[in-house]
Amino acid sequence: MLPLPLCIGAILIAYRVIRFWKQLKVRSLVCRRRSSLTFVLQFYGHVKGYRPLLDPHSLPGNAIPANWWHMGFMWPWIQRKHAHFNHTRDLTTLVPIVAGNSMYVVASVGVAKQVWGKREQDASAEANVWGSSIASANGEDWKRHRRVVAPAVSPKLLSGVVEESALVYKKMKSDLSADDMVLRNLHSLLLRFTLVMICRCGFGMPVDWKQSTGNDEIAIFDRSLSVASTTLIHRLIFPSWIYKLPIQQLRDINNSWNAVLTLIASIAAGRQAEYSTLKELGEDEIKDLFTKLVSSTDEAARYTLTPAEVTGDMMSLLFAGNETTSSALMTTLVCLGLHPKEQQAAYDEIIREIPSADEMTLRNVSNLRYVLACMHEAHRLVPATINLPRDVPEDIVLHSTIPFERDIPVRKGSRIMIDIMAVCHNPHDFPEPESYNPSRWASVDGKEDVKEDVIMFGAGPRACVGRRFAQVEAVSFLAHFLRDWRVETVLLEGETRSAALERVLANASMYGTAFGLGEAPVRIVKRN
Numbered sequence: 001m002l003p004l005p006l007c008i009g010a011i012l013i014a015y016r017v018i019r020f021w022k023q024l025k026v027r028s029l030v031c032r033r034r035s036s037l038t039f040v041l042q043f044y045g046h047v048k049g050y051r052p053l054l055d056p057h058s059l060p061g062n063a064i065p066a067n068w069w070h071m072g073f074m075w076p077w078i079q080r081k082h083a084h085f086n087h088t089r090d091l092t093t094l095v096p097i098v099a100g101n102s103m104y105v106v107a108s109v110g111v112a113k114q115v116w117g118k119r120e121q122d123a124s125a126e127a128n129v130w131g132s133s134i135a136s137a138n139g140e141d142w143k144r145h146r147r148v149v150a151p152a153v154s155p156k157l158l159s160g161v162v163e164e165s166a167l168v169y170k171k172m173k174s175d176l177s178a179d180d181m182v183l184r185n186l187h188s189l190l191l192r193f194t195l196v197m198i199c200r201c202g203f204g205m206p207v208d209w210k211q212s213t214g215n216d217e218i219a220i221f222d223r224s225l226s227v228a229s230t231t232l233i234h235r236l237i238f239p240s241w242i243y244k245l246p247i248q249q250l251r252d253i254n255n256s257w258n259a260v261l262t263l264i265a266s267i268a269a270g271r272q273a274e275y276s277t278l279k280e281l282g283e284d285e286i287k288d289l290f291t292k293l294v295s296s297t298d299e300a301a302r303y304t305l306t307p308a309e310v311t312g313d314m315m316s317l318l319f320a321g322n323e324t325t326s327s328a329l330m331t332t333l334v335c336l337g338l339h340p341k342e343q344q345a346a347y348d349e350i351i352r353e354i355p356s357a358d359e360m361t362l363r364n365v366s367n368l369r370y371v372l373a374c375m376h377e378a379h380r381l382v383p384a385t386i387n388l389p390r391d392v393p394e395d396i397v398l399h400s401t402i403p404f405e406r407d408i409p410v411r412k413g414s415r416i417m418i419d420i421m422a423v424c425h426n427p428h429d430f431p432e433p434e435s436y437n438p439s440r441w442a443s444v445d446g447k448e449d450v451k452e453d454v455i456m457f458g459a460g461p462r463a464c465v466g467r468r469f470a471q472v473e474a475v476s477f478l479a480h481f482l483r484d485w486r487v488e489t490v491l492l493e494g495e496t497r498s499a500a501l502e503r504v505l506a507n508a509s510m511y512g513t514a515f516g517l518g519e520a521p522v523r524i525v526k527r528n
């Protein structure tokens with residue numbers, strides 16, 4: 001007779017082996033080669049892929065850093081240049097041997113767009129931390145959220161983004177005291193910029209550039225939201241019971257989150273009362289997203305949200321829009337600091353299209369196509385999102401073309417991971433993917449848009465609902481900043497610019513909820 005622990009161990013091992021084998025088998029037998037006339041079920045071996053011990057996206061997989069036996073959660077970034085067998089596969093599988101679930105991994109624009117384009121796709125359950133929201137809901141509920149939030153990102157709101165960015169930038173500029181200085185905290189400044197912009201244009205709360213120590217509603221809101229935004233990642237990773245443990249830091253996080261949610265609910269109630277007046281003045285008076293969302297709690301609204309759903313949506317907008325935009329801006333400035341020709345072309349476009357900073361409008365900001373291209377290209381090199389998980393609620397078929405044409409049925413209940421890093425660095429989609437080349441997205445004279453898909457924002461029905469918000473905010477900021485300052489990324493002694501780019505990229509990591517470069521010293525020199 002075997003002792004009990006050995007029996008349990010043997011059963012667990014047998015379970016994992018059978019499960020592993022079953023997952024491999026399912027993913028191989030369903031693979032069909034496509035011929036011109038018929039689909040023939042054939043056995044082509046497994047859909048090639050990764051067979052790690054642990055799922056790198058699981059809790060233990062996240063905790064253990066990448067090493068020779070463990071991929072680590074940063075693997076899409078670390079392997080971006082040679083991912084998916086040197087980019088010879090547009091779809092692979094990841095089947096963990098010991099712990100975690102298997103998934104399909106998408107590595108090209110073509111297959112990613114098929115996934116994004118399907119109606120049958122669910123946001124992954126992890127997005128559910130604030131209850132029902134646009135980021136977490138699925139099916140009819142998600143449609144209701146989307147029908148309220150998407151039209152709220154209106155030209156009126158975007159014009160407000162242009163106006164507010166001028167005001168906030170002016171305050172930020174007053175902190176930049178010298179005409180020639182090395183900024184070691186540019187990322188923090190950008191984070192503050194994007195947070196203040198979300199507060200002003202998203203929540204309609206006119207918080208100031210400098211955080212106030214006062215006790216008025218705006219100051220308290222600013223401070224609570226700042227804490228919430230820096231602890232979002234904890235909120236996402238840890239289960240709710242963790243906050244009940246007697247650990248002061250966790251309790252502090254929990255308290256500030258409760259404070260922020262209560263505050264949002266009480267501001268919403270105030271806005272609800274205000275909205276009754278605005279209704280008489282006309283809907284056009286509503287400038288910020290929050291009031292627009294609150295107006296949907298009115299029974300007479302075409303699509304209605306509950307107050308809790310409005311709070312959930314606002315938290316999603318904060319979560320999705322703050323660190324992502326500041327990370328994209330940081331990478332753009334660092335890349336322009338290493339590419340003076342491209343920076344000059346962006347500067348020339350700003351002066352050509354908007355001769356005076358006081359004349360910035362949504363219309364002329366939208367003409368800054370090359371400036372936008374500079375941001376897209378930086379963002380492609382270092383996307384703010386590492387990967388996007390999708391749960392498949394219905395059987396679907398994905399069409400793969402690399403290394404050969406075939407249809408791959410994906411069963412209901414499967415998970416698909418869009419490896420954004422591999423997609424953005426795939427040489428089939430972006431020739432010479434490691435070089436910074438804004439003219440992929442727009443010609444230098446800004447006249448011609450190259451029709452690339454801006455896949456960094458997703459695509460299809462669940463694409464980023466704040467994409468225009470982020471683009472207008474970022475381009476407005478760049479138009480002010482580059483007009484005033486020439487940017488140089490600080491080089492080490494004897495270092496070439498391309499070596500500096502590699503060095504800076506080597507520091508890329510998750511900073512809060514967004515992937516990015518973090519801090520990198522940047523010298524700014526005042527233009528005349």
Ligand code: HEM
Pocket residue numbers: 123134135136146202316317318320321322324325328384385388389455456457458459461462463464465466467469470
């Ligand atoms: C550079 C900045 C940004 C990047 C890179 C980005 C990226 C993305 C991506 C890739 C998705 C799709 C996720 C998926 O397919 O699962 C997404 C969704 C979303 N984004 Fe953004 N985003 C940015 C800025 C913003 C801003 C400023 C806002 C709000 C003001 C925002 C709000 C949202 C929301 C609410 C969703 C969920 C949409 C849905 O599920 O229907 N994002 N974002």
